[in-house]
Amino acid sequence: MHDKPIISWRAAGVSLGLLLTLATYLVSPLGVSTQFVVTDAIALHSIAPEMAETNAYLAKYGTKQDWGVGYGWMLVFGMLIGAAVTSRALGHKQPEEDKGSMPRLWATQFGPSRIKRLSAAFAGGLLLLFGARLAGGCTSGHMISGISQLAVGSLIFGIVTFSVAILTAKFLFRQRGN
Amino acid sequence: MTLMIGFLIGCAFGAILYLGGASSYRNILGTLLLKDMTIIKLMMTAIGVGTLGIYLLDLGQLAHMSVKPAYLWGIAAGGGIFGIGWAVSGYCPGTCVVGTAEGKLDAVATLIGALVGAFLFAIAFPSLDALLIQNANFGKITLSDLIGVPGFYIAAAMSAALLFLAFFVLKDRYE
Numbered sequence: 001m002h003d004k005p006i007i008s009w010r011a012a013g014v015s016l017g018l019l020l021t022l023a024t025y026l027v028s029p030l031g032v033s034t035q036f037v038v039t040d041a042i043a044l045h046s047i048a049p050e051m052a053e054t055n056a057y058l059a060k061y062g063t064k065q066d067w068g069v070g071y072g073w074m075l076v077f078g079m080l081i082g083a084a085v086t087s088r089a090l091g092h093k094q095p096e097e098d099k100g101s102m103p104r105l106w107a108t109q110f111g112p113s114r115i116k117r118l119s120a121a122f123a124g125g126l127l128l129l130f131g132a133r134l135a136g137g138c139t140s141g142h143m144i145s146g147i148s149q150l151a152v153g154s155l156i157f158g159i160v161t162f163s164v165a166i167l168t169a170k171f172l173f174r175q176r177g178n
Numbered sequence: 179m180t181l182m183i184g185f186l187i188g189c190a191f192g193a194i195l196y197l198g199g200a201s202s203y204r205n206i207l208g209t210l211l212l213k214d215m216t217i218i219k220l221m222m223t224a225i226g227v228g229t230l231g232i233y234l235l236d237l238g239q240l241a242h243m244s245v246k247p248a249y250l251w252g253i254a255a256g257g258g259i260f261g262i263g264w265a266v267s268g269y270c271p272g273t274c275v276v277g278t279a280e281g282k283l284d285a286v287a288t289l290i291g292a293l294v295g296a297f298l299f300a301i302a303f304p305s306l307d308a309l310l311i312q313n314a315n316f317g318k319i320t321l322s323d324l325i326g327v328p329g330f331y332i333a334a335a336m337s338a339a340l341l342f343l344a345f346f347v348l349k350d351r352y353e
Contacts, residue, residue: 005199012198017227078188103203124267125291135256153248164261169210
């Protein structure tokens with residue numbers, strides 16, 4: 001059956017663990033969510049520099065002289081390029097169900113409206129980054145890198161996040177009364 | 179040079195997430211609905227290998243660790259908000275970048291939402307800082323600090339447990 005991801009979870013998991021080790025040896029562990037703040041800071045510096053300089057949080061991630069494009073930002077930019085190249089080269093091996101902007105599982109539960117899917121994705125993204133910045137990390141920085149370093153805060157993040165996400169998913173996909 | 183290393187590590191990271199199916203709504207929701215274990219097994223394997231790798235490096239003083247501070251209320255509240263966003267969008271901050279690279283419009287919507295969410299947090303930060311981040315903040319502590327056992331032993335035990343669970347206990351699918 002042409003249904004599984006292009007590489008197995010074993011291959012992906014082992015390579016991700018080795019990549020994390022290499023990153024920790026060369027520079028520092030993997031992280032993504034901080035770079036959304038850096039990107040905001042860069043954008044705001046070009047639109048409204050006063051506001052960017054006076055905001056206590058954004059000012060931490062770049063000034064007029066230095067936009068904060070460092071190792072971390074290049075890493076996330078690299079993810080974009082790496083995934084773009086790989087998906088163009090090997091897209092023919094990706095299961096059909098994993099392609100496109102309207103997941104079949106979503107459409108089965110919530111209907112085929114594109115507006116509904118895009119609105120939910122936008123709202124979900126907003127919650128993701130608000131939550132990640134409040135907690136200080138996301139799936140990569142807290143869960144993968146943080147738990148690997150045995151960080152207590154990251155273990156708490158992992159437990160809370162998975163519990164709430166599972167409850168939310170179970171609620172969203174509860175059986176509708178027929 | 180550091181910029182180039184970051185770029186290359188990012189390329190590999192993005193490729194692995196794409197190839198492993200982590201940017202697929204079906205696979206993420208499958209894990210959160212506790213039916214398809216692909217993604218959780220991928221994560222357990224990554225942590226199992228990563229923790230051993232990092233603490234082996236640490237034995238030779240070669241690890242550039244970056245432990246995040248443990249502030250209970252902010253992490254619990256932020257984790258909860260993050261969990262809802264994860265289940266609703268089917269993406270996390272890293273995989274929405276990967277989905278965007280694939281040309282998925284729902285991933286683009288998540289990415290834009292994420293940029294807005296980060297901006298809203300920047301505005302809210304001064305009023306949340308004292309209450310949720312400075313409060314009950316135990317600093318950059320690890321399990322090793324907490325229980326007083328060298329990190330390598332804990333990492334080795336956790337690695338063995340996670341890899342055993344992923345490879346030999348959990349099934350690929352539960353109905």
